[in-house]
Amino acid sequence: MSDCRLSNGKINGSEGGKTPFLIGVAGGTASGKSTVCKRIMEKLGQAEIDNRQRQVVCISQDSFYRELTPSEIAKAEKGQFNFDHPDAFNEKLIKDALMDILAGKIVQIPIYDYKNHALKKDEILTIYPADVVLFEGILVFYFPEVRKLFHMKLFVDTDSDTRLARRVPRDIKERGRDLDQVLNQYMNFVKPAFEEFCFPTKKFADVIIPRGADNHVAIDLIVHHIKDILHGKPKKDNEFWGNLPLH
Numbered sequence: 001m002s003d004c005r006l007s008n009g010k011i012n013g014s015e016g017g018k019t020p021f022l023i024g025v026a027g028g029t030a031s032g033k034s035t036v037c038k039r040i041m042e043k044l045g046q047a048e049i050d051n052r053q054r055q056v057v058c059i060s061q062d063s064f065y066r067e068l069t070p071s072e073i074a075k076a077e078k079g080q081f082n083f084d085h086p087d088a089f090n091e092k093l094i095k096d097a098l099m100d101i102l103a104g105k106i107v108q109i110p111i112y113d114y115k116n117h118a119l120k121k122d123e124i125l126t127i128y129p130a131d132v133v134l135f136e137g138i139l140v141f142y143f144p145e146v147r148k149l150f151h152m153k154l155f156v157d158t159d160s161d162t163r164l165a166r167r168v169p170r171d172i173k174e175r176g177r178d179l180d181q182v183l184n185q186y187m188n189f190v191k192p193a194f195e196e197f198c199f200p201t202k203k204f205a206d207v208i209i210p211r212g213a214d215n216h217v218a219i220d221l222i223v224h225h226i227k228d229i230l231h232g233k234p235k236k237d238n239e240f241w242g243n244l245p246l247h
């Protein structure tokens with residue numbers, strides 16, 4: 001394996017492995033993107049499998065937040081930085097990582113630390129060549145150069161009241177925020193950016209999943225399709241799905 005280190009500390013190595021089926025999973029904050037990906041992996045019996053042996057892996061777009069300047073970190077600590085704007089992400093690194101994954105390389109992805117608004121220094125996720133790679137995040141369909149890399153695009157469509165009701169306790173319990181900070185950030189940045197940048201990308205989805213992980217029918221259909229891919233059935237875009245929302 002030959003390695004090259006990228007500017008955010010990623011090390012990509014050429015394994016000459018298989019080209020995975022790349023699935024993008026977009027949706028608003030707390031819509032259930034990670035939970036949907038987790039359910040898909042569980043139903044495929046992939047959740048408990050060792051990272052190296054996994055046929056299906058999941059990556060978060062949050063691993064590609066760009067490094068903030070000290071003054072931006074100071075703003076972020078007061079809930080005054082816009083993490084929902086496309087400029088908050090490093091588009092080039094997203095594209096490079098996905099291209100390497102599609103080339104069958106071993107790719108190392110940083111893990112984001114929400115409490116410190118920075119990538120973790122001591123933890124890295126190694127992605128070994130897999131059959132299916134899920135890439136989830138609020139803006140995974142925003143950048144055209146990234147969007148065109150996906151073989152299949154899912155949009156998790158959960159109503160905004162439910163998303164806010166989930167985001168508040170999650171950010172307080174898991175991301176070290178207080179109530180005022182979560183609500184101010186939501187009103188000033190998260191909601192307007194969802195309307196301007198995330199929601200318009202729903203039109204690019206092949207499959208829309210209303211209610212997220214509660215939609216067992218949609219998840220079962222997606223899993224069925226992935227199983228066909230893992231068992232070597234042809235993987236043509238839209239072969240099965242058309243452009244139908246799965247109500």
Ligand SMILES: Nc1ncnc2c1ncn2[C@@H]1O[C@H](COP(=O)(O)OP(=O)(O)O)[C@@H](O)[C@H]1O
Pocket residue numbers: 027028029030031032033034035036166167170211212213214
């Ligand atoms: N169907 C559901 N029912 C109840 N809680 C859910 C459901 N889906 C997700 N959650 C919870 O909502 C929060 C956000 O879900 P998550 O999957 O992390 O969303 P996203 O990845 O879109 O931000 C988490 O605390 C999660 O446990």
Ligand SMILES: O=c1ccn([C@@H]2O[C@H](COP(=O)(O)O)[C@@H](O)[C@H]2O)c(=O)[nH]1
Pocket residue numbers: 028029030033062065076083084113114115116117118137138190
């Ligand atoms: O330092 C940060 C980085 C991101 N956020 C918020 O996270 C969500 C995206 O994650 P989801 O799991 O899709 O909710 C985004 O709306 C950012 O506002 C943050 O608060 N702080």
